[in-house]
Amino acid sequence: MAVVAVDIGGTTVKGALFDADGTVLDRATVPTFPVRAPSDAAASTSGPGATADAGGPALAAVVGLVDRLAASADRTGRAVTGIGLCSPGLVDAAAGRVVLAVNLGWVDLPVAELLADRFGVPVALEHDARAAARAEQAARSAADKSVDEFVFIPIGTGIAATIFTGGTIVHGATGGAGEFGHVPVVPGGELCTCGQRGCVEVYASAGNVFRRYREAGGALAASTREVVELVGTDPVATRVWAEAIDALATGVVMLTAVLDPSAVVIGGGLGEAGERLLAPLRTGVAERLGWRPVPSIEQSLVGAGAGLAGAALLVGTPVQPHPVKES
Numbered sequence: 377m378a379v380v381a382v383d384i385g386g387t388t389v390k391g392a393l394f395d396a397d398g399t400v401l402d403r404a405t406v407p408t409f410p411v412r413a414p415s416d417a418a419a420s421t422s423g424p425g426a427t428a429d430a431g432g433p434a435l436a437a438v439v440g441l442v443d444r445l446a447a448s449a450d451r452t453g454r455a456v457t458g459i460g461l462c463s464p465g466l467v468d469a470a471a472g473r474v475v476l477a478v479n480l481g482w483v484d485l486p487v488a489e490l491l492a493d494r495f496g497v498p499v500a501l502e503h504d505a506r507a508a509a510r511a512e513q514a515a516r517s518a519a520d521k522s523v524d525e526f527v528f529i530p531i532g533t534g535i536a537a538t539i540f541t542g543g544t545i546v547h548g549a550t551g552g553a554g555e556f557g558h559v560p561v562v563p564g565g566e567l568c569t570c571g572q573r574g575c576v577e578v579y580a581s582a583g584n585v586f587r588r589y590r591e592a593g594g595a596l597a598a599s600t601r602e603v604v605e606l607v608g609t610d611p612v613a614t615r616v617w618a619e620a621i622d623a624l625a626t627g628v629v630m631l632t633a634v635l636d637p638s639a640v641v642i643g644g645g646l647g648e649a650g651e652r653l654l655a656p657l658r659t660g661v662a663e664r665l666g667w668r669p670v671p672s673i674e675q676s677l678v679g680a681g682a683g684l685a686g687a688a689l690l691v692g693t694p695v696q697p698h699p700v701k702e703s
């Protein structure tokens with residue numbers, strides 16, 4: 377037995393084949409919108425299966441990826457018993473529909489039903505951030521860590537937070553709770569894409585760390601990862617990173633004052649920076665929060681694969697926490 381998990385993004389669709397105990401058997405990633413030769417344009421919406429028409433190229437990419445992973449399961453004598461999907465945008469998980477995902481070109485798409493018809497197995501759908509957060513919660517539970525009062529903050533292209541209180545996710549009145557990236561922390565600071573100034577995200581998202589490094593004249597790094605590696609040796613990288621940590625620390629102090637979490641868990645691509653991020657963040661938060669206990673600031677147990685783990689969890693596959701070095 378095996379399940380296929382799919383994390384649908386605006387640039388790539390990532391998939392993995394999990395066995396029943398949550399071990400990854402195979403992985404594959406395809407572009408969401410394959411570049412086609414002009415002569416193929418007429419065929420661009422027919423895709424690899426009949427179900428691809430309604431969802432355009434993005435659904436064709438998903439179907440092709442599931443096909444590939446199902447074939448991989450077949451080669452090892454395993455039957456695929458379910459498909460778990462996570463999608464950006466407005467998602468009606470109970471109905472299995474993506475209500476609106478602008479980056480995918482999907483409007484009211486019954487994606488779970490379309491894939492269930494095509495592959496003949498149960499299909500479950502969830503919003504990508506919520507799926508990732510539930511995977512983190514499951515991994516924490518497996519590792520005997522507190523799961524009732526914590527905040528999960530994946531840091532990637534953007535920064536959002538999923539707030540758990542009483543063990544459940546806070547959605548807010550309009551479903552918009554957790555926009556931690558758009559908490560203003562630098563009065564009169566840099567302009568954010570949201571229209572405000574000084575948002576956490578402008579200073580601390582992976583993309584913005586690299587943008588600010590280049591704008592400050594940094595020339596030694598070609599990626600955010602390299603900026604982080606240059607901290608302590610390149611003065612520009614050191615300053616830009618310190619400003620990112622400052623913005624995050626101020627934001628975490630606000631979260632802590634309002635929510636009193638037991639843990640703040642940092643995930644996403646930038647979360648892989650580990651102690652280079654966590655150690656100064658702990659210091660920054662502790663310096664500001666002298667008046668009360670500080671939450672534990674930890675690295676994600678599921679890391680950058682949280683979306684896939686969350687998608688697999690939707691169809692009953694346990695989440696295996698990958699080992700994280702404790703400080």
Ligand SMILES: [Zn+2]
Pocket residue numbers: 557558559568569570571572575577
């Ligand atoms: Zn903003």
